[in-house]
Amino acid sequence: MSVTDNINAIRKALPQGVELCAVSKFHPVEKLQEAYDNGQRIFGESREQEVKQKYETLPKDIEWHFIGHLQTNKVKYIAPFISMIESVDSERLLDEIQKQAAKNGRTIDILLELHVAQEETKSGWMPGEVLDVMRSTILAERWPNVRLRGVMGMASITDDETQIAREFQSLEEAYRDLLTLLSPQGLTDATFNVKSWGMSHDWHVAVRNGSTEVRIGTDIFGEREY
Numbered sequence: 001m002s003v004t005d006n007i008n009a010i011r012k013a014l015p016q017g018v019e020l021c022a023v024s025k026f027h028p029v030e031k032l033q034e035a036y037d038n039g040q041r042i043f044g045e046s047r048e049q050e051v052k053q054k055y056e057t058l059p060k061d062i063e064w065h066f067i068g069h070l071q072t073n074k075v076k077y078i079a080p081f082i083s084m085i086e087s088v089d090s091e092r093l094l095d096e097i098q099k100q101a102a103k104n105g106r107t108i109d110i111l112l113e114l115h116v117a118q119e120e121t122k123s124g125w126m127p128g129e130v131l132d133v134m135r136s137t138i139l140a141e142r143w144p145n146v147r148l149r150g151v152m153g154m155a156s157i158t159d160d161e162t163q164i165a166r167e168f169q170s171l172e173e174a175y176r177d178l179l180t181l182l183s184p185q186g187l188t189d190a191t192f193n194v195k196s197w198g199m200s201h202d203w204h205v206a207v208r209n210g211s212t213e214v215r216i217g218t219d220i221f222g223e224r225e226y
Helices: 003-013 029-037 048-057 072-078 091-103 127-135 161-185 203-207
Strands: 019-023 042-045 063-066 084-088 108-115 146-154 194-196 213-216
Touching (some): 003 019, 003 029, 029 048, 042 048, 048 063, 084 091, 084 146, 091 146, 108 127, 108 161, 127 161, 146 161, 161 194, 161 203, 194 213
Parallel strands (some): 019 042, 019 213, 042 063, 108 146, 146 194
């Protein structure tokens, strides 16, 4: 099946209210253009050099989401144009995003990446850890050019759908806890409303467990072209 067929089939299957982030890392611009021509506007990339090149080549109304591990010294390369950084996993990274967003006169949307999987290789804050950080922070003072939009996470790579569902439910609970904690600072579910979990192999489970954005690559573009 073509990119067109794939993306149309996925869109048709997604429940109303769930956004599709097309994970386009390692895929050529021709495939991204085909997805764009079929109405796709949100693309996920994980390398700053690659997303910068694609930003310069492809239409400017694309929303570029950075979804991979981001080193602080690389933030400056994507800060001028990135729509959202989904993989924010430390205070240090948040501080650097604030610095670069202010330098560029922008407000950058971010998601807090949480670790709920059984695999140590997955990155992200532990849910209790991020709550402690946010409990002691006044958002508007420390990160005025950063807008918290929600949370992101990944489940374990397993065939056990019960375990996957349980991990997605942990993300949903952490999202609710953050919303409750930060509501006195003006955070509401009208803007803190992105729950990014679910990929090609588990998005069906994700949408049954609170996800409002799924990140799908292989099921759209096929295997990666390194």
